[in-house]
Amino acid sequence: MVEYPFATEEQKELAQIARTIMEKELKPRLHEFENANDGKGIFPLDVLKKMAEAGFYCMDIPEEWGGLGLDVVTKCIIQEEMSKVDAGFTFNMNGAGMNWPYLLKTKMPDEEKQMWIDRMLAGDATGAFCFTEPQAGSDAAAIKTTAVHDEEKGEWIINGTKCFVTNGPCADYFIVAAWTDKTKSAGKGITLFFVEKDRGVQVGSIENKLGLKLSMTSDVIFDEIRVPDDHMVGAEGSAFIQFMQELDAVRVEGMIYSVGIAQAAVDEAVKYAKVRQTFGKRIIDHEALNFKLADMQIRTDASRALLYQGAQMIKAGLSLGTISSSTKCFVTESTMQTTLDAVQVLGGYGYMKDYPVEKLMRDAKIFCIFDGTNEINRMVIGRLLDKKY
């Protein structure tokens, strides 16, 4: 059920269709997908294909390129419903399909761009964003990957190893950050490139994560990979500016999976509390438990309100200011607590894999870590406050 009170009938209907596909195609096989690859999990490409056929993959690609051009708020409403079924799949689907704006910012011929866009819309192409390296996570400027220009051939030669790449194992193309001028600062010396996998990009083994098992993560290795000049994304030296602008929005809309997890945790906990009996009454009738459930919903309601306010601001083209990092920290920490509480409400059963809440707890944690850790996001807010007063 769509919870966002300002959702239109059309938005509700779209979200319900997306959720129904997830319930039918994914939910019955969730256990199989979680345990695939010796427990490392799998991103099921057949389910992605079904979502693409229904128009939910790359749903924001503009109409002039053949997409539906859905706005950020509609996307959030749809993805919140999908995340209630599985946040890992929803997150990976979005990560795999959100890189099309970088493709459009290259100087590749329009026919080549359209070919990629058509493949994306059909669910036949996925991408991945490669910035992080083993020694460069929060400190993104510490990356070592380089791109050296071959003047004669009009190509860039990329060398370096990226880690923790979402959708790395499946991706058909990569957006990769590399130093193009080490004499400059990171803000002016790092550049993004569009790199097709079949240029020889190697992919490491699937990481064995705590949760979010339907999202696959791996190293991605660029060893003497050559791309033509027209594969540069935007201007030379603009990677940091593009990345930071993107992050501002991602810290809002990218937390919708976390809101979905939180509401799923509340729903499961309430369902259980209404049937489990102790001391002659339903556990929901014990005040301590009842208040815990209320706190879970309070946090989830507040998270949703904050996130959709941010999404509306993005849609309206307003500057997010502190709202971006505030949303990131508040939503993710609220959801972490709410999923811990859900496990508590289910008692011993909550700790068992036969019940869904331990998975929600495992899935929730990563949202406090990526897209800038919550410590880094607090630093961002602190800096903005310092500038403001």
Ligand SMILES: Cc1cc2nc3c(=O)[nH]c(=O)nc-3n(C[C@H](O)[C@H](O)[C@H](O)COP(=O)(O)OP(=O)(O)OC[C@H]3O[C@@H](n4cnc5c(N)ncnc54)[C@H](O)[C@@H]3O)c2cc1C
């Ligand atoms: C599942 C998963 C998927 C990911 N997907 C992608 C992806 O698709 N593409 C990509 O490029 N990256 C991706 N990442 C990388 C992710 O963005 C980084 O893990 C994250 O930025 C943190 O970097 P780190 O792991 O190196 O931690 P570190 O930067 O080493 O931080 C370790 C700890 O120190 C704290 N810390 C660091 N600096 C400071 C400071 N100045 N003040 C206070 N505390 C500080 C951090 O908050 C953290 O608690 C992914 C990571 C994971 C786990």
